[in-house]
Amino acid sequence: MSRSPTASRNLVPLAPAAEEERLRAFAEIGSDWFWEKDAELRFTYMSSAIDGPSSTFATHFLGKRIDEVKLPGFDEVDWRPLLRALDKRAPFRDFRFIRRTVDGIKHLAVSGMPIFDGTGRFVGYRGTGRDLTKEMLAEERAAAAQSQLMAAIETIPQCFLLVDASDRLVLCNSRYRELHAALAEWLVPGTSFEEIVRATAAAGLPEAAKGRVEDWVRERMSRHRAANPETEERQVGDRWFHITEQRTHNGGTVVIHTDITALKRREQELAEKTALLRATLDNMEQGLLLLDASFRIKMWNDRWLDLHDVPRELIGVGRAIEPVIQFAARRGDYGPGDPALLAVRRIEQLRHPRGQVGEINSGTGRVVEVRRSAMPDGGVLLTFADVTEAKQVETQLRRAKDEAEMASRSKTEFLANMSHELRTPLNAVIGFSDILIGQIFGPLGDSRYRDYARDIRDSGQHLLNLINDVLDVSKVEFGKVELLEETVDVMAIIEACIRLMRERADTAGIRLLQELPRALPQIQADSRRLKQILLNLLSNAVKFTPPGGRVTIRASDGAEGLRLVVEDSGIGIAPSDLEKALRPFGQIDSRLARKYQGTGLGLPLARSMTELHGGKLILESAPGRGTTATVWLPPSRILSPDGILPRLAVSEV
Numbered sequence: 001m002s003r004s005p006t007a008s009r010n011l012v013p014l015a016p017a018a019e020e021e022r023l024r025a026f027a028e029i030g031s032d033w034f035w036e037k038d039a040e041l042r043f044t045y046m047s048s049a050i051d052g053p054s055s056t057f058a059t060h061f062l063g064k065r066i067d068e069v070k071l072p073g074f075d076e077v078d079w080r081p082l083l084r085a086l087d088k089r090a091p092f093r094d095f096r097f098i099r100r101t102v103d104g105i106k107h108l109a110v111s112g113m114p115i116f117d118g119t120g121r122f123v124g125y126r127g128t129g130r131d132l133t134k135e136m137l138a139e140e141r142a143a144a145a146q147s148q149l150m151a152a153i154e155t156i157p158q159c160f161l162l163v164d165a166s167d168r169l170v171l172c173n174s175r176y177r178e179l180h181a182a183l184a185e186w187l188v189p190g191t192s193f194e195e196i197v198r199a200t201a202a203a204g205l206p207e208a209a210k211g212r213v214e215d216w217v218r219e220r221m222s223r224h225r226a227a228n229p230e231t232e233e234r235q236v237g238d239r240w241f242h243i244t245e246q247r248t249h250n251g252g253t254v255v256i257h258t259d260i261t262a263l264k265r266r267e268q269e270l271a272e273k274t275a276l277l278r279a280t281l282d283n284m285e286q287g288l289l290l291l292d293a294s295f296r297i298k299m300w301n302d303r304w305l306d307l308h309d310v311p312r313e314l315i316g317v318g319r320a321i322e323p324v325i326q327f328a329a330r331r332g333d334y335g336p337g338d339p340a341l342l343a344v345r346r347i348e349q350l351r352h353p354r355g356q357v358g359e360i361n362s363g364t365g366r367v368v369e370v371r372r373s374a375m376p377d378g379g380v381l382l383t384f385a386d387v388t389e390a391k392q393v394e395t396q397l398r399r400a401k402d403e404a405e406m407a408s409r410s411k412t413e414f415l416a417n418m419s420h421e422l423r424t425p426l427n428a429v430i431g432f433s434d435i436l437i438g439q440i441f442g443p444l445g446d447s448r449y450r451d452y453a454r455d456i457r458d459s460g461q462h463l464l465n466l467i468n469d470v471l472d473v474s475k476v477e478f479g480k481v482e483l484l485e486e487t488v489d490v491m492a493i494i495e496a497c498i499r500l501m502r503e504r505a506d507t508a509g510i511r512l513l514q515e516l517p518r519a520l521p522q523i524q525a526d527s528r529r530l531k532q533i534l535l536n537l538l539s540n541a542v543k544f545t546p547p548g549g550r551v552t553i554r555a556s557d558g559a560e561g562l563r564l565v566v567e568d569s570g571i572g573i574a575p576s577d578l579e580k581a582l583r584p585f586g587q588i589d590s591r592l593a594r595k596y597q598g599t600g601l602g603l604p605l606a607r608s609m610t611e612l613h614g615g616k617l618i619l620e621s622a623p624g625r626g627t628t629a630t631v632w633l634p635p636s637r638i639l640s641p642d643g644i645l646p647r648l649a650v651s652e653v
Helices: 005-010 016-030 056-060 080-087 133-155 174-179 181-186 193-202 213-225 261-283 302-308 322-331 339-350 388-438 447-478 490-507 527-543 575-581 602-612
Strands: 033-037 043-046 092-101 104-116 122-131 159-163 169-172 230-235 239-247 253-259 287-291 297-300 356-361 367-374 380-386 486-489 511-516 522-525 550-558 561-568 616-621 627-633 649-652
Touching (some): 033 104, 159 174, 174 181, 181 193, 193 213, 239 261, 287 302, 322 339, 388 447, 486 490, 490 511, 490 561, 522 527, 527 602, 575 616, 602 616, 602 627
Parallel strands (some): 511 550
Antiparallel strands (some): 033 043, 159 169, 159 253, 239 253, 287 380, 356 367, 367 380, 486 522, 511 649, 561 627
C-alpha cells in the first residue's frame, strides 16, 4: 500500500528527545506509574503516581532493590516470583500483589521489560505499574451480587430457569434440576429452550406429553412464544405445577415452575366435599333455603322445592325471594287475607329472623314448619320440615291426655264418693265391735268371740284409715286441701308421734331413737297435717325395717330453715325407684303377694302436705342401707328467733 506524496511530506522524523517524550506520554496514559532499574536491579527512576500526587514516596525506591524497599505493607508481599523473573532477565507482565496501608488494601500490578545495549549487555529494566484496587472492588461487588443473586434463586421454592434473547439456557436453580433430573445432560448453558422442552417430553415428565410428544412440544413452544403465558400442568406422577413465563428487558425469558400439588389436592378435596354436601343437602329430610343480605337466593336443595312446590322458573342463584313469597301468598300458604299484605309481612319477618318458627298449611293438608336463622353475613337460613304426621300425633296425644285427665278425675271422684259411702257402715262396724269387746250388754260366753270382735274392729279401723288417705289424695288432686295454720310447738308434735308409734315399734322389735336439740322454735303450720307427715314417715320406716333394726328421728333449725329427719336401717329403696315411691298408689313391689302390704299413699301424702307448707320432702336411700326422709320447711315459717345451737342427746324411747 503506497502513501501519497503529501502524506510523506507531512511525516517529519522526531528528534530522539522528542521521541522519548512521546513514549513517556504513552506510558503515563496507559499506566498509573512507571519505573526504571539499572543492571543491579536497583531503582533509578520512579514516577510519583504510586501513592498519589506527592513524590515523597518515590525516594523510598531510588537506589534500592524491590525487596529492600521499606514501605508499609511491602514487607508482607512475597517477592520471590518477581525476583526469579528479574534474575532471569525475563520480561514479566501483571505481577500482582496486595499492599496494606492505613487507608485500606490496595491491589497493584507491575509489568517490566529487560533493557540491553547495542552489544547485548544487560543494562536494567523499564516498566509500568497499575492500581487495580477499583477494578478489584468492582469485580468483588459484581461477584458478590452474582453470588447473592444465585443464592436468592436457590432459596426460592419455585423451579427457576433463565434463557437469553437467543432462547438458550443461561442458568437454572437446583430445584429445577431436581425436578428435571432425567435430562441433566441438557441443562447446560447454551442449550436451546426447544431442546430442553423436547427432552422433557421424551422423558415423559409432563402427563400430557405421554404418547404425543411432538404435539405437546408444538403446544409448549406455542405458549412459550406468546406474551407472558401461564398454565397448569401435571408432571412427575401426581405433582402439579403452575408455569409462568416473563420476558426480561434484554429479550430473555424467565420460566417459573411453582408446585401447586397441595393446592390441587385441596381443590379436589373441596370439590369432593362440595359434591358430598350437595348430595347431603338434596337427600336430607329438611328443605333448605339460603338467602343473602339482600334476600337473594344463594342456595337451596331439592327437598325445599318438593315441600314448597315452587315453579322452577322462579328459582335461581341471585334471584330475589320476593316473587317466591308472593306466589306462596297468592296460593294461600300464609292463611287468609290480602296476598300482597301477607307477602309484605312475611318479607318483614325475614329482616328479624333470629329464633323465629312458623308454619305453612298447604291446600293439600300438608303442614310445613319453617325455622329462620340469621347468618353472620346478614343473610337468612330457612329450614323446612314436613310436620304433618307429627301434628297428627300431637293432636292424638292431646286428645289422649284430655281423656286420661278426664278418666283420672272420674276415678278420683269415684274414690271420693265411694269413700264417703263406706265410712258410714265402717263406723257402725267399729262401734258395734267395741260394744262386743267391752261386753256392755252381757258376757259373750266363749272368749274367742272377743278375739273375733277385736279383729273386726282392727280391720275396720285399718280400712277407715285407708279411706281417709284416699280422701286426702282426692282433695290434694282437686286442690281443695286448705291448711289450718296456727302456732305449732314442733317438739310437742314430735313427742306425740313417738308416743303413738312406740307400741308398734316395740311389737316389731325395732329400737326407736331420737336425736333432738334441747329446744326447737315454734313455727306457723297446720299441726294436724304436720303430725300426719311425721306419722306417715315413721310408719313407713317401722314397716320396712326388719326386727333388731332402728328408726331415728332428728330435728334442727337454722338460717336455711327447719329440718325434720326420719332415718331407718331397713331394706332401702333403689335410687331408680325413689320417684315411683313418691307417686300416689306407687308400690316398689307391685306383686299381689308382696311382703309389705299398703296402698302406697303414705309417702305421696307426706310430700303433698310438705309442699303445701312451701317445703320439700327429700328421700335418700340405697338397697340394704336404709332410707333417710328429710322434711324441709322454709325459714319464713319459723317464728322464734335464730341462734339456738343444737346440743344432741341420744336416748332410746
